[in-house]
Amino acid sequence: MLTSVQKRIYLSPPHMSGNEVNFINEAFMTNWIAPLGPNVDGFEKEIAEYAGVSDAVAVNSGTSAIHLALILLGVEKGDTVFCSSLTFVASANPILYQGAVPVFIDSERDTWNMSPDALERALIEAGLRGKLPKAVIVVNLYGQSAKMKEIITLCNMFGVPVVEDAAESLGSKYYGKKSGSFGEFAIYSFNGNKIITTSGGGMLISNNTEALKKARFFATQARDQAVHYQHSRRGYNYRLSNILAGVGRAQLQVLDERVALRRAVFERYVKELRYVPGLSFMPELEGTHSNRWLTALIVAEEEAGITSEALLESLASENIEARPVWKPLHLQPLFRSSLYYPHNELENVSEDLFRQGICLPSGSNLTEEDQMRIVNCIKRSLSIKV
Numbered sequence: 001m002l003t004s005v006q007k008r009i010y011l012s013p014p015h016m017s018g019n020e021v022n023f024i025n026e027a028f029m030t031n032w033i034a035p036l037g038p039n040v041d042g043f044e045k046e047i048a049e050y051a052g053v054s055d056a057v058a059v060n061s062g063t064s065a066i067h068l069a070l071i072l073l074g075v076e077k078g079d080t081v082f083c084s085s086l087t088f089v090a091s092a093n094p095i096l097y098q099g100a101v102p103v104f105i106d107s108e109r110d111t112w113n114m115s116p117d118a119l120e121r122a123l124i125e126a127g128l129r130g131k132l133p134k135a136v137i138v139v140n141l142y143g144q145s146a147k148m149k150e151i152i153t154l155c156n157m158f159g160v161p162v163v164e165d166a167a168e169s170l171g172s173k174y175y176g177k178k179s180g181s182f183g184e185f186a187i188y189s190f191n192g193n194k195i196i197t198t199s200g201g202g203m204l205i206s207n208n209t210e211a212l213k214k215a216r217f218f219a220t221q222a223r224d225q226a227v228h229y230q231h232s233r234r235g236y237n238y239r240l241s242n243i244l245a246g247v248g249r250a251q252l253q254v255l256d257e258r259v260a261l262r263r264a265v266f267e268r269y270v271k272e273l274r275y276v277p278g279l280s281f282m283p284e285l286e287g288t289h290s291n292r293w294l295t296a297l298i299v300a301e302e303e304a305g306i307t308s309e310a311l312l313e314s315l316a317s318e319n320i321e322a323r324p325v326w327k328p329l330h331l332q333p334l335f336r337s338s339l340y341y342p343h344n345e346l347e348n349v350s351e352d353l354f355r356q357g358i359c360l361p362s363g364s365n366l367t368e369e370d371q372m373r374i375v376n377c378i379k380r381s382l383s384i385k386v
Contacts, residue, residue, distance in 0.1 A: 009374065011321045012193040012294060015365040017254045023246030036220075037242030043249050047188070047203050050252065051178045054207040057215045058240040058248075062167040062189030062202035066137065067094035068215045068238065069163045069185040069204060075100050075134045082122060084114045084139040084146075084165070085328040085340060086350035091139050091165050092329050103133065104330040104340045107349040111285050112296075113146035114138050115349065116154060118341040123158045136162050140169035140179055141326075142282060142359070143195075143262075143293035148174050148182045163187070167202075170195055171259040173289040180205055195258050195293050195364070196251035198244040259291045261364035265371065266292040269360060272375045273297075276382060278304025282357075294359040296325060301356070304382055308358050314381040320374055325357030 023039055032038060040058050048056040059065050075081060077099030083092045085104035095102045105122060108115040119136070126132045136155050138146050148164075155162050162183030166172075170188045172179035180186035185208070190201035206212055217223075222235025240248075266281075273279050282296040299308040306314075308324065315322045328350040330340035343349045361374055 006319055007370075009320045009361050009366070009370050010363065011323055011359065011361050013363045013365065014192055014197050014199075015258065015363060017250050019253065020247045020250040023249050024243055027243050027246050032242045035239045035241050037245070039242045039245035039249055040240055043240075043245040043252070044203070046249060046252055048205060050255070051180045051186075051205055053181055053186075053205045055209045055212045056203050056205040057212050057219065058245055059202045059204060059219055059238045060240055061090075061200060061238075062165075062187050062191070063090040063094060064219070064236070064238040065187035065189075065202040065204035066091065066163065066165065067097055067236070068218060069187065070094050070098050070100070070135060071218055072185065072211045072214060073135050073161055073163070079134040080126070080131060081135050081137060082119065082133045082160075083137040083329070084141075085330045086112065086141060086326055086353060087139040087165070087329065088167075088326055089329065089332065089334070090167075091137055092335070095137075100134070102329070102335060102338050104328070104335065104338055105136075106328075106341060106343040106347075107141075107353060108147070108343055109349055110283060111144050111146055111288075112141050112282055112349075112353055113144065114151060115341075115343040116147055116150040118343050119151060120154055122341040123154060123160070127158060132158055133160055135184075136160055137165055138162055138183070139165040139167075140172065142296050143169045143172050143291040144282060144284065145169060145172055145174040145179050145288045145290070147285070152182060161185075167191075168194070168293045169291060171255050171291040175287045179291075184208065185211075190248055190251075195262065195291055196248065196255050198240065198248040198251070201240045201244050201248060258364045262292045262362055263290075265362050265364070265366055266295045268368065268371055269295050269297075269375070272372075273378065276304075276379065276384060278302070278306075278382070279378075292362065294362045296357055296359045298353070298356045299358060306382055308356050311378065311381050312358055315374070315377055318373070318377050320377060321361060323359045325353050325359065327354050 164186035166180035167189035219238035
């Protein structure tokens with residue numbers, strides 16, 4: 001058996017409320033085991049109410065939700081779709097599913113998210129070529145909302161719809177509005193590492209209720225209304241199971257508490273490490289309220305005397321799971337031929353963040369004792385007296 005010192009500390013483990021089993025038992029008692037059912041209906045309604053939008057469609061992943069959004073926006077082979085570069089590959093893979101061409105947009109330093117400056121240049125150039133994108137996918141990284149006012153304004157000027165990838169930002173706010181309530185469509189993820197989880201799952205949300213009716217149709221194999229099984233459109237097996245939706249309903253009940261706990265984890269890191277040379281934390285844009293899904297920070301080698309990679313190795317040696325910031329998609333082999341717009345002529349912000357950034361364990365069930373173990377490991381690695 002591992003001692004407390006050897007115990008594995010995970011980056012972002014699930015945190016159950018205890019009420020999940022009641023929703024699951026109800027599904028078993030009523031025999032609603034197959035996909036769809038009262039928990040799915042209830043989860044959709046409750047998420048829509050929480051986000052302040054008209055409707056929601058529960059699906060089996062955030063990736064599926066993005067794919068459905070692109071289908072609804074008419075993205076087809078040969079079209080272009082702009083996408084944040086500093087994100088997980090799932091944000092962009094659905095572009096490829098549709099045979100479309102991704103164009104990647106750099107970050108800016110205030111939020112680490114999509115640069116309005118880079119986006120504006122990309123839209124202007126696309127307009128001059130006569131080939132505006134069919135959509136812009138904006139990612140809210142690690143719980144921090146992008147500069148949605150600027151981005152929405154730009155996209156409206158060019159008549160391009162926005163898909164808000166809020167997979168990591170459920171529970172965050174942007175000028176008082178819930179993350180995910182911007183753009184034509186938005187998506188959430190309930191993967192096992194997210195702030196609330198259904199083990200695996202996602203949600204597509206929008207104020208366009210007619211479009212979401214079509215999403216339900218496509219997500220259930222595009223079955224036509226007929227006594228026999230008839231299909232006139234290509235469909236997908238994307239719906240969420242009634243059992244997992246029950247887990248989500250219980251998790252949603254404690255979402256605000258989970259946000260408060262994650263923010264408390266972030267504040268403890270800041271309190272303990274704010275004066276350590278070479279370390280700086282991901283900022284929170286004025287007017288926003290991040291769920292602080294993950295605590296991310298920059299390790300400036302010249303000041304810290306250590307690289308981010310070496311610090312990650314030090315944490316790993318003490319059985320502490322930490323990760324680099326996402327590798328920008330324009331640097332991924334899969335997208336080596338894709339067009340990319342940097343923040344400006346002198347700055348590739350996403351590349352700087354990838355080179356210097358790390359994410360620390362941030363679970364809402366992280367104990368103060370375990371957090372101090374992480375803090376002390378960092379201090380020792382930087383030759384700071386503990």
